[in-house]
Amino acid sequence: MPSSQVVIAVDVGGTEIKAALVSGCADGDGADLREVRKLRRATPKLPDGTETADAVVDAVCDIVAELGEGVRPDAVGVVVPGLVDDQRRVGIFSANLGWRDYPFGDAFAAKIPFPLAFGHDVRAGGLAEARLGAGRGLEDLVVLPIGTGIAGALILGGRPHSGGGYAGEIGHLVIADGPECACGQRGCLELIASSSAVARRYTERTGKAVSGAVDVAAALREGDEDAKVVWGDAVDALAKAIAQLATVIAPQAVVLGGGLAMAGELLTGPLDARLDELITIQRRPALRQAALGDRAGCLGAALMAIGAAETAEAVDAVDADVAEEDR
């Protein structure tokens, strides 16, 4: 029986840090969490990546002090974007915030006097969707936020799979001949099917400026032929990528999140139809809508912190036993 914990969860985003004091308990199957206090702060951004990371660490420590006032948290969970090595607790690379190989784990451990969990924002969000949201009760799933880019969180056998920090780069599956990607390849999924790609391709095609994929979805609802083509390309590419996931890892469900998934049935309707054509011998993944919105990363950080608190408790219990026997 897991015990109830009070933890501080911090989700460092490209523009905003979301944080909460969370009370609740969790085990392998599910969790019950309550956000007791919440706050948001702008993410500090300096010309130099390492300086940015230093400033992020300071900002997180201030947030922990503020949220933890009058409470002694059982643990703190922090998640950051980019490529993240959970085991070595290193931020390998962030395109947005500029750091490379920054030792966040050591930096936080030096300043935060509580058990610490550190990880990746997208994988943490995936964990939260798996335990608390749209993936509840499933063993094998992919949580796929579709925004400016497309990165996925893989939950396999009930556990997040990180591949040393490199797993889940689904936006860089090569799907078709296509334009050159910043990653160095051609035809990457996110050049066709991310929210920003849908907006960009519609503008390229029509010359009309749009504020985002939501405008293309609106045009599609009104029968705009160009929107049909651009949206159809995105659906086709996503379906092909999901079919590849079904072939390799066979998830029970793909949980769609981020900007593009806000289109709801407009996305899932044709995507389901195209998947029915592409899936043959594979296990057919169900499509589900993400349930936790932009709180997913913070709730995932809370789940990780609860895990760290329980590990610390178990170690304390063993230490107490040893002390008892020594007397």
Next chain:
Amino acid sequence: MPSSQVVIAVDVGGTEIKAALVSGCADGDGADLREVRKLRRATPKLPDGTETADAVVDAVCDIVAELGEGVRPDAVGVVVPGLVDDQRRVGIFSANLGWRDYPFGDAFAAKIPFPLAFGHDVRAGGLAEARLGAGRGLEDLVVLPIGTGIAGALILGGRPHSGGGYAGEIGHLVIADGPECACGQRGCLELIASSSAVARRYTERTGKAVSGAVDVAAALREGDEDAKVVWGDAVDALAKAIAQLATVIAPQAVVLGGGLAMAGELLTGPLDARLDELITIQRRPALRQAALGDRAGCLGAALMAIGAAETAEAVDAVDADVAEEDR
């Protein structure tokens, strides 16, 4: 500290059953196994798939009795080909042997009076390569036997990932426009890069009959231009598939096995070069040659049996404790 076990391991293949009495011990990191007695038998094959499965069960029971003579094995491990649901212990489908949804677990449990492990031949072979062979010491790897078809075993976070029996169908990754596959899609990897595809495509191109990919490799060594094209297509398709694996699951290594991998450097040389071009932001998987040959499945069944024996021991120990307390 794991204890030493004596188990019987049985690998049911499409044409042959390989079995062994194995003594040894294993834990999460490695294992030390010795095949004390070995035997091989032809796989029974009847016109009807269910009758074939019944006959396989009888043959396995005979083998267990023969190998177990004078020994009381701690457990038995059996692996079978096709699509296999390890959790429900069901053979979902075997194209070669014809069964569908056959309850192997129940059938063996009714006839074998020892703890039983049941699973999939390719995943068992992958587990053996991970613990005893080419993948020793790695957490995340793909073991890829390339034979008549191409199916992979995924070991992620040190554990086999089965996806309900459907994971690792890497031969059916859609790589390029190509001929129609038996699976219902077009352009599947195994139509271009399996051992039999390499032989078939060479014959289609030249009209010359070959006995297998080994003949194409021999022609390539002699500078045959058609062999160059066919082999080059296979290498290119394999590299693209491995790049997709790197993008999604980020293995540390891909262990190549089966007929095509026998070509050694002739395969890995150009494959490494092509991967260097395709891998950009991904973790670059190392290519390794499988180390256990056609014993991998049997050794994997032994590892699974050792796991089942240890679980049974732990349950017995709890039962003994309870009985002790009840007195």
